[in-house]
Amino acid sequence: xxxxxxxxxxxxxxxxxxxxxxxxxxxxxxxxxxxxxxxxxxxxxxxxxxxxxxxxxxxxxxxxxxxxxxxxxxxxxxxxxxxxxxxxxxxxxxxxxxxxxxxxxxxxxxxxxxxxxxxxxxxxxxxxxxxxxxxxxxxxxxxxxxxxxxxxxxxxxxxxxxxxxxxxxxxxxxxxxxxxxxxxxxxxxxxxxxxxxxxxxxxxxxxxxxxxxxxxxxxxxxxxxxxxxxxxxxxxxxxxxxxxxxxxxxxxxxxxxxxxxxxxxxxxxxxxxxxxxxxxxxxxxxxxxxxxxxxxxxxxxxxxxxxxxxxxxxxxxxxxxxxxxxxxxxxxxxxxxxxxxxxxxxxxxxxxxxxxxxxxxxxxxxxxxxxxxxxxxxxxxxxxxxxxxxxxxxxxxxxxxxxxxxxxxxxxxxxxxxxxxxxxxxxxxxxxxxxxxxxxxxxxxxxxxxxxxxxxxxxxxxxxxxxxxxxxxxxxxxxxxxxxxxxxxxxxxxxxxxxxxxxxxxxxxxxxxxxxxxxxxxxxxxxxxxxxxxxxxxxxxxxxxxxxxxxxxxxxxxxxxxxxx
Numbered sequence: 001x002x003x004x005x006x007x008x009x010x011x012x013x014x015x016x017x018x019x020x021x022x023x024x025x026x027x028x029x030x031x032x033x034x035x036x037x038x039x040x041x042x043x044x045x046x047x048x049x050x051x052x053x054x055x056x057x058x059x060x061x062x063x064x065x066x067x068x069x070x071x072x073x074x075x076x077x078x079x080x081x082x083x084x085x086x087x088x089x090x091x092x093x094x095x096x097x098x099x100x101x102x103x104x105x106x107x108x109x110x111x112x113x114x115x116x117x118x119x120x121x122x123x124x125x126x127x128x129x130x131x132x133x134x135x136x137x138x139x140x141x142x143x144x145x146x147x148x149x150x151x152x153x154x155x156x157x158x159x160x161x162x163x164x165x166x167x168x169x170x171x172x173x174x175x176x177x178x179x180x181x182x183x184x185x186x187x188x189x190x191x192x193x194x195x196x197x198x199x200x201x202x203x204x205x206x207x208x209x210x211x212x213x214x215x216x217x218x219x220x221x222x223x224x225x226x227x228x229x230x231x232x233x234x235x236x237x238x239x240x241x242x243x244x245x246x247x248x249x250x251x252x253x254x255x256x257x258x259x260x261x262x263x264x265x266x267x268x269x270x271x272x273x274x275x276x277x278x279x280x281x282x283x284x285x286x287x288x289x290x291x292x293x294x295x296x297x298x299x300x301x302x303x304x305x306x307x308x309x310x311x312x313x314x315x316x317x318x319x320x321x322x323x324x325x326x327x328x329x330x331x332x333x334x335x336x337x338x339x340x341x342x343x344x345x346x347x348x349x350x351x352x353x354x355x356x357x358x359x360x361x362x363x364x365x366x367x368x369x370x371x372x373x374x375x376x377x378x379x380x381x382x383x384x385x386x387x388x389x390x391x392x393x394x395x396x397x398x399x400x401x402x403x404x405x406x407x408x409x410x411x412x413x414x415x416x417x418x419x420x421x422x423x424x425x426x427x428x429x430x431x432x433x434x435x436x437x438x439x440x441x442x443x444x445x446x447x448x449x450x451x452x453x454x455x456x457x458x459x460x461x462x463x464x465x466x467x468x469x470x471x472x473x474x475x476x477x478x479x480x481x482x483x484x485x486x487x488x489x490x491x492x493x494x495x496x497x498x499x500x501x502x503x504x505x506x507x508x509x510x511x512x513x514x515x516x517x518x519x520x521x522x523x524x525x526x527x528x529x530x531x532x533x534x535x536x537x538x539x540x541x542x543x544x545x546x547x548x549x550x551x552x553x554x555x556x557x558x559x560x561x562x563x564x565x
């Protein structure tokens with residue numbers, strides 16, 4: 001294969017740009033780690049081991065050591081803060097969107113003053129609960145932790161303290177509001193992304209300056225989408241940046257029309273494929289194994305069954321005329337929303353408006369499920385592990401899964417997020433399977449025998465970047481001491497940097513989708529409401545089967561693993 005061919009397609013450039021971002025981040029975070037990182041991790045790990053040997057439950061000192069260890073983050077270093085500021089989205093706001101971009105010292109002081117009473121009350125409650133937990137723990141210690149009733153009382157008191165500790169942490173962040181100006185960093189990020197994608201288009205023999213001019217508008221709309229999503233009421237309703245990005249784009253394209261000079265910057269697939277390569281780096285096999293076999297069964301058995309069943313239902317029962325629309329919606333709903341839809345659409349060569357329709361359906365139902373499912377789970381008195389597994393296997397977007405899991409509690413959040421990560425691995429497998437199936441189907445229609453060469457041509461190459469990033473980052477994570485991997489990779493490269501860039505790339509892709517979509521093009525695909533019926537029926541089947549599988553695996557087959565979570 002000529003070297004030149006590796007720089008002539010969007011799929012290849014998605015890999016190179018994603019790899020470049022990851023390499024830059026990894027180099028900087030490893031070159032400038034937290035001060036005395038190894039010694040500090042060892043100190044707190046020893047303390048946790050001592051406390052684990054001392055008592056049959058996690059003591060106050062154990063939790064304090066764990067909290068101290070979790071504060072050793074690559075994102076907290078000077079370079080980490082700089083990268084975080086460079087890639088950060090606009091902040092939250094209530095009444096004035098300008099405060100999401102610029103917060104003056106006087107405004108910051110006003111915010112602290114407004115939160116002072118709440119902060120003091122929360123701090124006093126925390127101190128009181130900690131004192132109660134300490135007294136209960138001391139009583140249990142006086143009996144050498146042999147009295148089960150005293151041990152249970154201590155655990156309950158410590159749990160109450162931890163709940164308040166979490167609340168206080170959130171209040172404390174708001175209370176410690178500092179002045180900021182995000183406009184310079186947003187301009188720097190625009191320039192960085194413009195150069196990265198503009199140069200890639202230049203190498204592919206496309207106009208650089210035309211792209212740069214249009215990209216300024218695409219990025220600006222992305223900023224507005226983040227601003228609207230950051231409004232307090234919008235956060236409560238679960239209307240995220242993706243929905244706003246598409247809505248603003250649709251409003252422009254279906255009223256005044258998208259100006260021709262903006263269109264060179266509407267690189268939907270390039271943005272989102274690069275984002276998917278970065279998403280691969282977030283899927284760490286070590287974390288996946290923490291849930292173990294029950295999570296794998298929930299994600300890897302249910303998902304293919306739902307995908308195939310939904311596609312069959314669309315073809316045989318609903319008789320949807322477009323097979324590519326059918327499989328794109330089926331993958332979007334059963335695997336993991338937008339990411340799976342893009343990979344599948346590329347593999348089956350779906351039309352752009354078909355992908356837009358699938359993504360639109362996904363976002364609507366994701367917003368509803370993110371709010372309704374946690375409420376329903378609490379109302380039913382469902383255990384956190386079961387509720388988390390159910391949401392992780394059914395809610396489409398990773399961000400929505402995390403938000404819904406957090407509503408139930410830390411255990412639900414961890415289980416839900418991990419199962420979603422396990423499910424995300426299927427993106428590449430599904431894309432490969434779809435590429436084979438549709439290549440063979442097209443071959444039969446043309447009376448040809450399609451070989452592996454044709455399948456390889458159809459296969460979306462960026463999936464190799466997604467898989468490669470996951471494998472390399474997982475190997476790197478497992479080769480390092482646990483504390484170092486946590487500080488540098490988890491809380492540095494990923495959460496402090498690449499995840500932020502991925503969010504921006506997805507936002508730019510959604511803006512591009514909106515600006516390049518016309519309702520007239522979508523109308524024909526809604527014939528008889530079949531896409532909506534397909535999504536509703538498929539998701540209903542998904543909800544029932546996932547809940548059943550989660551219960552069987554977590555509470556009947558692998559109950560010992562569930563007890564240790």
